[in-house]
Amino acid sequence: MESKDSKTPKDEEKDNEKEKYQIEIIGEQYKEYDFSYKIIVIGNSGVGKSCLSLKSTKGVFEEEFISTIGFEFFSFFLKINNQVIKLQIWDTCGQEVYRSLISNFYRNSSVAILVYAINDRKSFEDIDVWNKQLKNNASPDCKVFLIGNKADLEDERKVNYDEGKKCKENNKFELFMETSAKTGLNAQKVFIDAAKILYEENLKYMSQEEQEAIKGNEQKVYKSISKNIELNNIGEESANNDGCC
Numbered sequence: 001m002e003s004k005d006s007k008t009p010k011d012e013e014k015d016n017e018k019e020k021y022q023i024e025i026i027g028e029q030y031k032e033y034d035f036s037y038k039i040i041v042i043g044n045s046g047v048g049k050s051c052l053s054l055k056s057t058k059g060v061f062e063e064e065f066i067s068t069i070g071f072e073f074f075s076f077f078l079k080i081n082n083q084v085i086k087l088q089i090w091d092t093c094g095q096e097v098y099r100s101l102i103s104n105f106y107r108n109s110s111v112a113i114l115v116y117a118i119n120d121r122k123s124f125e126d127i128d129v130w131n132k133q134l135k136n137n138a139s140p141d142c143k144v145f146l147i148g149n150k151a152d153l154e155d156e157r158k159v160n161y162d163e164g165k166k167c168k169e170n171n172k173f174e175l176f177m178e179t180s181a182k183t184g185l186n187a188q189k190v191f192i193d194a195a196k197i198l199y200e201e202n203l204k205y206m207s208q209e210e211q212e213a214i215k216g217n218e219q220k221v222y223k224s225i226s227k228n229i230e231l232n233n234i235g236e237e238s239a240n241n242d243g244c245c
């Protein structure tokens with residue numbers, strides 16, 4: 001039997017993390033939610049933005065390449081410590097011709113998922129272009145996740161893992177990971193991590209009493225308190241209001 005003392009500090013950190021966040025992915029049957037965040041998915045055409053969004057939310061992989069026109073909208077619901085979180089995922093078109101149009105969609109995004117494909121050097125080099133778009137159009141506190149997609153295409157790799165990591169560090173992005181919409185590698189993790197980071201950030205702005213209410217699942221108390229808190233980007237945005245093309 002494993003002794004308690006055999007745990008390394010890293011193991012304990014993991015255990016604490018497990019305790020801290022009880023995460024459950026739930027379906028779209030939840031009409032009500034406690035927190036809602038807007039997430040924008042950007043990057044060159046063909047890097048797999050739609051596939052990644054589709055795989056994470058519906059578990060489906062689309063082989064055929066049908067380029068997005070304007071944007072597509074996905075929802076991802078999960079529970080963190082019994083709080084229902086709704087992620088509004090705005091999957092944008094990567095084609096250059098639409099680039100100026102999608103600048104409208106950056107507004108109120110809490111997280112930007114900036115995607116390149118590990119087998120497409122140009123898509124990695126264009127990270128600077130996308131980052132400039134973000135700086136010009138998104139709020140300064142929008143967190144950027146750098147994602148190297150198509151990690152299953154190891155034989156065709158044109159961008160090393162370490163280059164992605166370095167790019168994240170140089171640009172002070174929040175997070176970097178490689179994914180595969182095809183195999184599912186890290187596909188949901190991207191969105192779960194986004195929810196965790198945003199949820200944690202909201203907790204920072206709550207008083208001890210409010211946090212205790214959440215821990216004890218005293219929803220009534222928490223909900224009445226939460227009315228007085230201005231939460232990050234909580235307003236639901238209708239696709240029609242911001243639709244471009």
Ligand code: GTP
Binds near residue numbers: 046153182
């Ligand atoms: P735009 O809508 O034009 O911006 O493209 P996109 O970035 O949304 O790309 P999309 O998701 O449509 O995928 C483009 C092509 O890449 C499709 O043929 C997908 O099947 C393929 N693809 C996407 N993700 C992966 C992946 O992780 N691995 C592999 N092998 N192929 C992928």
